[in-house]
Amino acid sequence: MNIFKTTILMALLTGIMVAIGGAINGSTGAMIMLLISLGMNFFSYWFSDSVVLKMYNAREISENDSPQLFNIVKTLTQKADLPMPKVYIINSDVPNAFATGRNPSHAAVAVTTGIMKALDYNEISGVLGHELAHVKHRDILTGTIAASMAGVISLIADIVQWGAIFGTRSDDERGGLIGTLATIIIAPLAATLIQMAISRSREYDADKSGGEYCGNPLYLANALEKIEYYAQQATLENSTTSTAHMFIVNPLKGSGKFLKSLFSTHPPTEDRIAKLREQALALNSGN
Numbered sequence: 001m002n003i004f005k006t007t008i009l010m011a012l013l014t015g016i017m018v019a020i021g022g023a024i025n026g027s028t029g030a031m032i033m034l035l036i037s038l039g040m041n042f043f044s045y046w047f048s049d050s051v052v053l054k055m056y057n058a059r060e061i062s063e064n065d066s067p068q069l070f071n072i073v074k075t076l077t078q079k080a081d082l083p084m085p086k087v088y089i090i091n092s093d094v095p096n097a098f099a100t101g102r103n104p105s106h107a108a109v110a111v112t113t114g115i116m117k118a119l120d121y122n123e124i125s126g127v128l129g130h131e132l133a134h135v136k137h138r139d140i141l142t143g144t145i146a147a148s149m150a151g152v153i154s155l156i157a158d159i160v161q162w163g164a165i166f167g168t169r170s171d172d173e174r175g176g177l178i179g180t181l182a183t184i185i186i187a188p189l190a191a192t193l194i195q196m197a198i199s200r201s202r203e204y205d206a207d208k209s210g211g212e213y214c215g216n217p218l219y220l221a222n223a224l225e226k227i228e229y230y231a232q233q234a235t236l237e238n239s240t241t242s243t244a245h246m247f248i249v250n251p252l253k254g255s256g257k258f259l260k261s262l263f264s265t266h267p268p269t270e271d272r273i274a275k276l277r278e279q280a281l282a283l284n285s286g287n
Contacts, residue, residue: 049100049101049102049106049107049108049140052098052100052243052246053088053100053108053110055238055240055243056090056110056237056238056239056243057090057091057238058088058089058090058110059088059089059090059091060086060087060088060108061087061088061089065089066087066089066116068121069087069111069116069124070087072121072124072125072128073085073087073109073128073132075125076125076128076129076132076213076214077132079212079213080129080132080133080135080136080209080213082104082107082132082135082136083104083105083107085099085101085104085107085108085109085132085135086107086108086109087108087109087110088108088109088110088111089110089111089112089113090110090111090112090113091112091113092112092113092114092236092237093112093113093114093117093234094112094114094230094231094234094235094236094237094251095112095114095115095117095118095119095226095227095230096111096112096114096115096227096231096236096247096248096249096251097109097110097111097112097115097127097128097131097247097248098110098131098246098247098248099131099132099134099135099140099246100140100246101135101140102140103138104135104136104138107135107140109128109131109132109135111124111127111128112236114230115127115227118226118227118230119223119226119227122214122216122219122222123219123220123222123223123226124223125213125214125215125219126210126211126214126216126217126219126220126221126222126223127210127220127223127227127248128210128214129209129210129211129212129213129214129219129220130206130207130209130210130220130248131206131210131248132210132213133205133206133207133208133209133210133213134202134206136209137202137205137206137209139202139205139206140246200265200266200267203266203267203272204267204272204275207220207272207275207276208275208276208279211276211279211280216280216283217276217277217279217280217283218276218277218280220276221272221273221276221277221280223248224248224249224269224272224273224276225269225273227248227249228249228269231249231250231251231252235251235252236251236252239251239252244265245265245266249266249269250265250266
């Protein structure tokens with residue numbers, strides 16, 4: 001159901017981009033926006049992983065650098081039937097983690113130095129199980145494309161807004177007052193809501209699979225509780241709204257308190273923890 005929902009939401013994002021192009025310049029504008037959408041998808045497919053790793057100054061490490069971390073990743077990849085991803089460390093005291101890469105064969109997992117201090121072995125297993133579930137489900141590419149589309153739609157809305165303010169476009173070019181207002185106000189809002197809905201729908205599935213990979217959903221539940229606490233105290237360095245969806249917990253300080261059901265990249269952490277505890281109870285009952 002979540003895969004079907006994600007497909008529909010991605011189609012809606014593409015539709016918004018095409019509609020904006022049509023409102024600005026008719027069929028020619030719609031075609032241009034469709035081509036931009038395809039170009040963004042191509043760029044995201046090939047380069048999104050390297051861009052985000054550089055953004056957070058992530059450093060690739062070898063097994064000699066952190067044998068315990070590598071052992072966790074190796075064990076989990078075997079359970080998930082995945083190739084061994086590259087492993088990165090981010091120098092930050094704020095506990096968090098993310099995965100990136102266009103497919104399982106070109107994947108990477110990154111953890112902060114803070115998560116290695118704040119969580120125990122089992123909890124780190126839960127976190128990395130969650131991230132490898134994103135790799136398995138190919139969520140990373142989907143989330144990156146959705147965020148890129150939403151960003152472009154917002155940028156175009158800003159351009160149209162300033163063009164309307166300074167009168168740089170004729171009435172014919174504007175596509176009418178309704179088209180202009182829709183491009184400036186409705187389109188970016190809808191794009192943002194869709195992008196965040198895509199992100200939230202993938203988190204629950206990753207939690208469930210991550211709980212299975214690590215062997216006990218409570219490991220991940222306990223990890224989420226700790227990471228959420230730290231996330232409310234401090235913002236992860238260099239974190240941005242365009243990459244927040246990639247992390248296991250939103251890295252932006254105090255995120256998710258206002259209208260979090262609509263405007264958050266992640267479901268409420270307490271809801272995720274509750275589902276994981278239900279999963280653990282069901283597993284124990286089955287045994």
